[in-house]
Amino acid sequence: MNVEELKKAVAREALSFVEDDMVVGLGTGSTTSYFIRLLGKKVMEEELEVYGVPTSHQSRILAIESGIPIASLDEVDAIDIAVDGADEVDPDLNLIKGRGAALTMEKIIEYRAGTFLVLVDEGKLVERLGQKMPVPIEVIPAAWRAIAEELEVFNATAELRFAAKKDGPVVTDNGNFILDARFERIDDPLDMEIELNTIPGVVENGIFADIADVVLVGTPEGVKRLER
Ligand SMILES: O=C(CO)[C@H](O)[C@H](O)COP(=O)(O)O
Known part of the structure; x- marks a missing residue:
């Protein structure tokens, strides 16, 4: 089984978490894209009353294409479940997210969800956060260089993320820049998460x-379920 097949398998399994009348937070990325397409099919075939709350332009466009009625966060009373991918998952189900630069809206929506369901293939499991991936940090554009320098205090080296099909830096859906910060070691993810957000x-x-409640892990032996 290749990685794409593992992603599809977890996306299929995630469908069983969605019931009629639910408001579903729609994450961003390739794994979640499989889920959104399948959810669109399920909504139409089973004539479900489901609303999707997108976390990015990507998931909004895909939800519309897939026939999922969408709403913004300020139009719904609550989010029953949010479904999203991740870049790393540690043994306590702490995550690194944001390779797709959608981390801010993802966190806003996933923090508020009754259940936050994470979809990954087994290659995303790590012993300690930061082992393979940098931590993406969304910053106000004028502050990027000052913040990159300040991150040295945390023993991190930060790089401004550049775009692939645009000249210059990646600009997020919120009009900001992304710094990718590599840390020597992240011993306490919650503490680090809070500390980073105190930098002006x-x-x-x-x-x-x-914040992750359930992680579905795609493996060649089948989908494994991890819970906190
Ligand atoms: O955080 C994200 C986007 O900001 C993605 O969920 C994360 O990067 C995983 O993406 P993929 O499923 O394509 O591996």
Whole structure:
């Protein structure tokens, strides 16, 4: 089974968490894209009353294409479940997210969800956060250099993220820049998440400590379920 097949398998399994009349937070990224397409099919075939609350332009466009009625956060009373991918998952189900630069809206929506369901393939499991991936940090554009320098205090080296199909830096859905910060060691993810957000000019960071409820892990032996 290749990685794409593992992503599809977890996306299929995630459908069983969605019931009629639910408001569903729609994450961003390739794994969640499989889920959104499948959810669109389920909504139409089973004539469900489900609303999706997108976390990005990507998930909004895909939800519309897939036939899922969408609403913004300020139009719904509550989010029953949010479904999203992740870049790393540690043994306590703390996450790094934000490779797709959608971390701020993702955290806003996933923090508020009754259940936050995470979809990954087994290659995303790590012993300690930061082992493979940098921590993305969304920053106010004018502050990027000052914040990159300040991150040295945390023993981190930060790079401004550049765009692939645009000249210059990545600009997020909120009009900000992304710094990718590599830390020597993240011993306490929750503490680091809070600390980073105290730096003036930081909008949000990609450590999601203590908020994932269930992680579905795609493996060649089948989908495994991890719970806190
Ligand atoms: O955090 C994210 C976007 O900001 C994604 O959920 C994360 O990068 C995982 O993406 P993929 O499923 O494509 O591996």
